[in-house]
Amino acid sequence: MVNPLTLTAKEIAQQVSSGSLSALDVVELYLDRIRRLNPKINAFITVAEEQARRAAEEVDKAVKKGFRGRLLGVPIAVKDVISTKGIETTCASKILRGYVPPYDATVVKRLKAEGAIVIGKTNMDEFAMGSSTELSAYGPTRNPWSLDRVTGGSSGGSGAATSARMAPTSLGSDTGGSVRCPASFCGIVGLKPTYGVVSRYGLISYACSLEQIGPMTVDVEDCALLMEVISGRDGFDSTLIDYEFRWSYEGVKGLRIAVPKEFFSEGTDERVLESVWRVIKLLESNGAVYEEVSLPLSRYALAAYYIIAMSEASSNLARYDGIRYGMPYDPSLPWHEAFSKVRGEGFGLEVKRRIILGTFALSAGYYGRYYLKALKLRAMIRDQVLSLLKRFDVIATPTTPFPPFKLGEKIEDPLSLYMADIDTVVANLAGVPAISIPAGLVDGLPVGAQFMANYCREDVLLTVAKCVQDETHFDKLVPGVAKA
Amino acid sequence: MSGLQVKIGLECHCQVTSLKTKMFCRCSSDYRGKPPNVNVCPTCLGLPGSLPYLNRRAVEEALKVALALNCKINRKMVFYRKNYFYPDLSKNFQISQYDFPLAVDGYVTINVNGREKTIRIRRVHMEEDPGRLVYKGRIDTSPYTLVDYNRMGIALIEVVTEPDMESPAEAKAFLEELRSILEHLEVSDGSLEGSMRCDVNISIAGGTRVEIKNISSFKDVEKALAYEIMRQRNLLRMGREVKRETRHWDEVRGITVALRAKEEEMDYRYFPEPDLVPVEISDDFIEKVRSSLPELPSARRARLVEQYNLTEYEARVLTADKQLADFFEKLASIHGKPKVDCSVVINELLRLLNEKNIEVRDLKFTPKEVADLLFMVDEGVVSWKSAKYILRRMVETGEHPKKIAEAEGIRRISSVEEIEKFVSKVFEEHKGDVEAAIKDDKVIHRLVGEVLKETRMLADPKITFQVVSKRIRELRAERGLASA
Amino acid sequence: MARSELTITPELLDHLSNLAKLKLTEEEKRIFIRDLNRILEYFNVIDEVDTSGVDQVFHILGLTNTMREDEVGGEPLSQEQALSNAASKEEGYIKAPRMV
């Protein structure tokens, strides 16, 4: 029998391809793990048991007829913000409870075309608004490394599911760090691709100018494999650029690393900084060179990010009115009161907070001061990042300023929760790719190192990650709860 | 309405009926007459995760319109979101334009009672059509609303004028000219129901600007304006203020009604649509489109006057409806008597169209059949009077004029012998009139009338007159009387 | 914080929640008046940056002119699919609340 604690997606696909494993065996194996672990961790909102079995049987049939795919029989945990045809997709919100999309997101279509199997829909902060996966209408996800800690967010369900090996790989979405933060807190790899290389068709929008779907994996090569499958134009997302993912690992010799001092200041936990430095030194010992630099405008990134994200969100979330899908409206009321009521009751507090702030930032008299100003600041930050990336291959920073915190610790204070994104939002503002890789454990809790690269240079990020993985074997780190 | 300074501005929404698909999705643009909600996809239904993708031809068609309206074209065009809630909008925002519209600063020349006037165009932009709402009875008493999204996402071109019109008649003249331009461009077929709709704003000296929304056909604009001028004038007369507000045109009751204040509180929070990218319009592209523009109504009018020796008035009536002008030109090319042909088209045919409330497109015959009819008149086979009757039957039945004439026994009686028989009969039955006619020439006409009646108006009146006159002269000679 | 220093006053909050069609409870309003002004105060840090002469960003990579051909296709939905998630429907229409 296979060992899910060590098996990569690539290996599963190979074994299913060669016939030494059936897709159904693989699916049953992971369903069994989900059954045992999910009650403790709450990584899944929906376990697509029946659909996954049926899909596995289809794959097995197809394999017998000669069908081959790069993800043959590989179970994928899909964040519940990504539309899956015939599988309930809630965005962790009451307002979308019961919504079953009649169509697949482009990424899901592509995964299926390679023989992958959607095993379930993972928990998240409601509408991806949050950094801890506590703000879910379906209860918080618990960190497999310590069940009283948060997973980070908003793709915490995907992070926890992957970390606890309830699925070999998963998809998250990253608007301001939502793939990288939980990857960091759960001790796995999380990649936010360049803006415009992975289709957002079917990704339920939070802030469309900032977000991308990204792979969350234990293994760096799996991350590359998923990237290969999900990226590229689809004819449905008009913000996609021409892009073809290619990567071959040739080591980090000569790699130039920028270390911006603003990300290494007092605000960040000392032990996190030590971990990130260890990674940088490790790369140096493998032939990379680093230099301390400055990215002064990063000081304004978090404010600019939240203004833009909330503004877009206020518009993106307008469509939830109870008419076409989701929580039903009260038919005894006239339309505007019915809309207000269903939205007032269907959205959680943080979502409402962001809608109100976004409405404010776009409203007459404030647009110029907040939204437009933030857009211009965004251009300036992008230019500063790009000018740094002319001299350097990557920019190294911590992924988050602190290790995983206790459930409930920051929930009363939105601003302190927003601070979790302080190191990640720059990449979303600039549109550049960024990766979080495990940088070690602090008090037994994972922390991440983040690397950003120039547009479409996901290959450089994977090279960095691969080097660190080969040296530290972070892919072999398994949380205690998952070893059972 | 003299003595009142009225200022009227128009916002005209014209569907681009020449497209095969909607503006932002690949659904068919042919939504009319279909069952509800069968012409939809995730995008136009506003499903979570769906995205817009711009139709290239929609831009070309809008560019044609902007050029025909003598506008300045913006080299960069950006779509914005117009945020407001309404049950006909599937996303609760409308993709429209704001800053960076397609074009600005154009003009159109109109003619009212022989007086020329220039109406300035403020802007031309593109936006999507909302869905269709159906009520049980009246909007304000309907217990619920039914929504059909088949129309949602149809491409619209919005033409916004400066407040340059000073009477409902001028507004009507502008709308007729605009419709004719769009039809000559073959961008929009104004005869399709709901393809051209209007919001108007109107102010009277001493009052404030009032907007009237929801005028679902150009025809109702004049009525709505007339009502609104009367309403505002009455308010001012009574020394009451005209409130700055948005009113709805209730086409059933023929009045404008104010909206409730709470719904009216509007702030559209326009911001650039992040799911679409800017469109750059090159000089080459503009020139390509400009050089492909067909003949426009103003040029066509000049040519009709020149080529067919028509009056300005005749040319204007013809070009007000492209199909009518096309019909005339085809008829003239076959029949070859432009003055007669024009008279037939604008006096006889147009009157029938108006009477039956149908469009040229609804005619069940072509100009060829009308030419055949006119040839019958030319050859003396039917009278002019009968020809008018036959044309009416053609409109009603679509039958060929020869067939109608035959079936109804319509021919022209011009043989003297035949007419003499009718004359004998009438002289027998109207002895008194005959006696009177012998004494007084004027009474001859009464007898001619009786003979014509007897022939069901088929006899040639000129020959009939000659025959009757000859008989009277003979009777006078018999009695030795000279001509009276 | 003195009431006069609030950017988001209770009146503005009412206006915003009407624009956003969000019915808020009294408790939520109390929380929002407190939190939103603190968050805005934090946002005001952007006032420090002079952005004059900077062009606003549209697509962050500067992408323009993605358009498609005018051909029917995509992912059309059947009426059944289109209505499948609507709570209330009638004869193929989706039922919405009354207008007045």
Ligand SMILES: [Mg+2]
């Ligand atoms: Mg409009």
Ligand SMILES: [Zn+2]
């Ligand atoms: Zn559609």
